[in-house]
Amino acid sequence: FYSIKVPDGPLTSRLQHIQPGDEIILRPKPVGTLVLDALLPGKRVWFLATGTGIAPFASLMRDPETYEKFEDVVMMHTCRTVEELEYGRQLVENLRNDPLIGELVGDKLKYYPTTTREEFHHSGRITDNLSSGKVFEDLGIPPMDREHDRAMVCGSLAFNKDVMAVLESFGLREGANSEPREYVVEKAFVGDGI
Template identity: 75%
Template sequence: MSLDDVLQAKKATPTLPDAQVVTSVTHYTDRLFAFRCSRPQSLRFRSGEFVMIGLMGDNGKPLLRAYSIASPSWDEELEFYSIKVPDGPLTSRLQHIQPGDPIILRPKPVGTLVLDALLPGKRLWMLATGTGIAPFASLLRDPETWEKYQQVIVMHTCREAAELTYGRNLIEALPEDPLIGELVEGKLLYYPATTREPSANMGRVTDNLLSEKVFADLGIPPLDPETDRAMVCGSLDFNKDIKAILEEAGLREGANSAPAEYVVEKAFVD
């Protein structure tokens, strides 16, 4: 949709609290899709944060869930990456949105997957499963990420290769990005893996870290709290398992109020 189309759609949108307009929708698999929407002029956020978004419920009340903003802080629109849950209160309906539809967005960004919550380091690990790649999609397109770190390693694991498409497309486009392309050169290592469908890299993030396979495959040394920083985003079990691995390696969990060596996102959608 063009800017004029968005403005016209906003005028035609029923009065809703914090309503924005969907500008594009892309379906990747029968379980995954992404969409973009207009951005409130007053919204300011740090790459990696999340907001509450949703639709009006049948009872006339907003049905909202926490979603990481997948677009970088400088983008004029907002991007979100979502699963489709057939019986999910929100995603069962959200997956059917079309350009021009209204969507509710509460412009109060929060979250721990921000650069400010990490102490200075040399290597940044982004560890994700499924739609956990969303906050990293924001951070990977932020110049500050590449200015702060000498190397950025993205480990993303899904069940099947098709589920890696969103992240793979984003990663492959980074070197040609007019804003950060030159900053990315020589700094990015990408390690996509699958757990069910055969692929070049098999296994869970946890398994590939514990076996040290990822270090051997990428030709890099193991985790070191002096140089390595990490961000984690996945299921509750995934986050718990990764935390144990990072802490065994000597990394400590950080927060906005007390930066340290790694951070974990704790917000989820249905």
């Protein structure tokens, strides 16, 4: 399995020591806010993640409903190093080659990985790439706006707060399962990481 090791991270500091046969206890009821029903209809959905925050987007990127609801699916994933991006790269590659969903994914899925501490063809924080317009220019899509764009955010508490400010600068408003809007933020499990 893949795991990004966050020093003293509440999950990864334990997860990295897991061995075959170890017991994993799961909650009987899933929790979280990253569900498509929490977003208003739109043209494009952005999945914005740092490090292990990509995990909830793995299932959303595999869900045919995502590609039926949105014309474009943009996965922005930022890690410190190129090596930490490998899970996301393989995930996207496998989706595009998947016999069941690959055709549906097609060109709709746009993957935009960046690093913050190593040289890479895309670098910098998600907030900087959004605020500067670099990601829009690189992908050939217009800047975010309330009419067309939806977003889901998963990362550290500091990252989530910073991204929320950027999304709001584009006119997007935070929603919830009970009140869908333009973006949602995962709050079930956040720490003070990256």
